[in-house]
Amino acid sequence: MAEAAERWGVIPRYNGYQGNVVESPASTIEAIVRSMAGGRDEPSAVEQGQIGDGGCAPPPGRAWGWAIQLYAARSSDSWGIGDLADLRRFGRWARSAGASVVQISPLGAQPPTSPYQSCPYYSSSRRFRNTTYLRVEEVEGAERVSAELAPLQAQARALNSQRLIDHDAVFALKSQALELIFRAAPQPRGLASWQKKQGRALIDFATFDALAEVHGAAWRSWPSSLQSPRARGVEQARAELAERVAFHQWAQFHVHRQLARAAREITLIADVPVGFASDGFDAWRWQDLLAPGMRVGAPPDYFFPDGQDWGMPPFDPWKL
Structure with a gap:
């Protein structure tokens, strides 16, 4: 041995x-x-890669910053959980106080199912992001459905009075709100070009989330024809769930947009999780490499x- x-x-x-x-x-x-x-x-025989001389460029100088768990950094405007608008505001304050960076907890996506998997270090995907961090009112199109959003907003902000974060309630309320906005504004500016840049990975991710809504989060319990992105039943399911696939791509676009706005305030360092959930998207997509x-x-x-x-x-x- x-x-x-x-x-x-x-x-x-x-x-x-x-x-x-x-x-x-x-x-x-x-x-x-x-x-x-x-x-x-x-x-299998492999060719050893070229290794550099071990040198690296020294950093420009000393700097300091804050480390926060984004879900805990909530404000009175939050929907029961810290979000990307809170991060933008915190970054602006940190920079004004002389900080150079803000380190945040991982933002990996979680399956759109209940009970909600809230651990940031056990995400469905490390590439795609958690939509519960969206600031609902700043999603393009929210102004078109402000009347419908108002009662959801009131319920969600009431969660701020609780000491512990109710992830299931946050997920449910934000999901309802995002559905309303999506139906009112399904094609925001820049979506098509962003989708093209993301390529096949985004399509597969959105398909996984759409399938999880139907069959549950654990893909190994799905029908065998759906247990891989290349399985025989996936293309047909993607066509049947086209609206849901479009929704999950749309939601990821808005997370990307709001995170970019936060990053313009201060340099962000995202904590990197060691791995990903065994029943999540990354494991579904890369199962042949595990x-x-x-x-x-x-x-x-x-x-x-x-x-x-x-x-x-x-x-x-x-x-x-």
């Missing part, structure tokens, strides 16, 4: 938090090798003496 581990690049030991060297269990090493090998004796049966985690430390299982599927480096 030691030879197999070396062939597949599996390191059999690690430095423990107490300064000692910890040998990984043979069963763990065997499981990792088996997952990557898939019945093969040798990994290591089956494996989950991302962390070894033991002072706070977690038994280690941590984060439940996220890792990429298999030999498939990339």
